[in-house]
Amino acid sequence: MDIDESPQDLQFRAEVRAWISEAFDDELRAMMAQSKNGYLDKAAQVRWQKALHARGWAAPNWPQAHGGPGWTPTQRHLFQSELAAAGCPPVSPMGLKMVAPVIMKYGSPEQQARFLPRILASDDWWCQGYSEPNSGSDLASLQMRATRGVDANGEHYILNGSKIWTTHAQWADWMFCLVRTSREGRPQEGITFLLLDMRTPGITVSALPTLDGPMEGQQEVNQVFFDDVRVPAAQRIGEEGMGWTIAKYLLEFERGGSFAPMLHRQLDKVAAMAAAQPGEDGTGRLVDDPVFRQRLGATYVRVAATEAAELRLFSGVASGTSIGAASSMIKLVGTETAQAISELAVDVLGPYALPFVRDTWAEIQGRAADPRLGPDDAAPIAPRYFNYRKASIYGGSSEIQRNIIARQVLRL
Template sequence: MHLDFSPQDQQFREEVRAWIAQAYDADLRAMMAQSKNGYLDKAGQVRWQKALHARGWAAPNWPKEYGGPGWSATERFIFQSELAAAGCPPVSPMGLKMVAPVIMKYGTPEQKQRFLPPILSSDVWWCQGYSEPNSGSDLASLQLRADHGSDGDGEHYILNGSKIWTTHAQWADWMFCLVRTSRESKRQEGISFLLLDMHTPGITVSALPTLDGPMPGQQEVNQVFFENVRVPVANRIGEEGKGWTYAKYLLEFERGGTYSPMLRKQLSKIAEIAAEQPGDDGGRLLDDPVFRRKLAALHLRAAALEAVELRVFSGVESGTSIGAASSMLKLTGTETLQAASELAVEAAGPAALPFVQDTWAELQGRDAQPRVGPDYAAVLAPRYFNYRKASIYGGSNEIQRNIIAKLVLGL
């Protein structure tokens, strides 16, 4: 796809590049080079997001009235492309990209005033309370109880149950959470959407080990337990029992997004690795026709994905809802990311093996062997394992295919 940018767009691109060169310093680059999932530890992530906020660029998709930069779709595309090309970390999505749009659309004026500014400045960290031990892709079956209570402090809900696979709950100050407030109607109609303070008595966060193995500062998912946790009714978004509507709106932002810039960066790295590794014939792996065919196929998938992203985001610019297109982006984007992580491990070959063995040793409680190999290999196996979840979170890709079949193909 060929795009002709205006002189103003080119000037904006140079402005973004100059800012990245100054703000994305050597320390942040070193941390990012050893990230298994594309994010930094909390201190590094907050530092990066506060730098974006100081420049007014933390929330490119936010309306200007709430502190967004007021960019066009082209400017947002240029901005995301330049961040990806430089290898910058993405912003943590739970606050800026997920709960904030829900608060903007369905929250009260008081909720907007209270929650949106600290989300924008990254002063308050959020996590998502959707999945439960027996409610994953079938989210409507969730069971976390929210019973009504009332005392001198006013009306509140009393929560009992648990949430699971809660990303960065150990860092979070607040959670946006789906709870069951009624069992008398259809499952979807008994769900409400609450905002809750993670420091409330009765909340316990328990870390969950994952297949990608522990890496310093990169522990990711947790189970969160609620025992008689009191949440003010004033922290409910919208009407009681309408949480399913708000959750579906939020999922458009979780499932959508830009995958192609990240893929281009990863494919470029794979080519660098393959240029250093020997092929079966003794030459460079990058010159092997079978490997080049695999790499070219991923470049084509990334280019096709970019075309769809541009078409979708152009529609959003004119006021069109993302709708089922978010399922298409999520499905194609996550599966292409997984394929790229597989090809990266293949490119590294034996250089990635010590890190695979390390992961198993750490999960089994054994001492890991000293790590030997090029620096880039340290994250390839953990990233491969980490991306296995990409086709599950946000609604499994099997569910996305059902949505596409129903809403797009009419089956």
């Protein structure tokens, strides 16, 4: 893809920057600076996404027929780059980036009319029901039962079981969920894709503590229990037993995406912190230490390689090529590079990176903060480090991504 910017591209970039300077206000900037996972709490996240929606920019990858802006791949890349450079929050992916493409491809016209406008406007908040306590990366082994039946209210499924590591289930209005509707044949053949209203009787959400700590407003993962939960068959996407095919299609969107702009910003921040830290001997600057500079330079090379891979992917999409295994490559290099940057940040700050040195979100929200103090930049560093440990597991572990690349790209 030709990445030389045309006059139209330069004008578009300026338009995006001008909008960000107005919409990304001081309150949102302060909260993002202290976010451990790159997102805001629900109220602020919805406010940000509704601002994007009002401008027509909430779903850059959606087709115009469903409310997308009709941008070129170059415009989408420029847009994501400007958001990342400004430190803006990404949109919550479960609705806009994950289930929406599935509904567009496999949903009925009635399902598209019902769900897509509310997803686009961030009126409905979504979570993903894939993993189970005994079925992590081996998704085909999932066991949550869905028994089909008919009563006076029509055809339905009764769900029993649980889902785990369910991000933001405590906030969700809806869940897209994989359930087992048959045990005959191969395990993949008995899986069905359902949409669940989280207010349905029999659903219980239980928060799970994580190593990144109880930072207020940023509790992230949950276990969700289902006890005779009734789901209308009209909320099934595709035919019964198609869930595995649909899940693989969705994972292309979960695994892919634009990592490089975010990685550039994070690494630049690490370099700036290193410029303010003394060297190993207590003199000079850490950024001037030759061993540290070698690590920093090598990480910048990884970020550049990630960006090159993403540009190749965007070029393929522009020519009509399926994302396919390329999403596994982006997911692999993107998440592992993000982890490397978080490790480097902890090393730069040393003792100031101790977890929970300062609850700056508490101060922003007017609550009592932990009395121990540390630099503002230090507060989210350790929680972010711990939070990013999961990045090489969710959406398919790095080992699974390498297997996909070996089979589909290297033909091993």
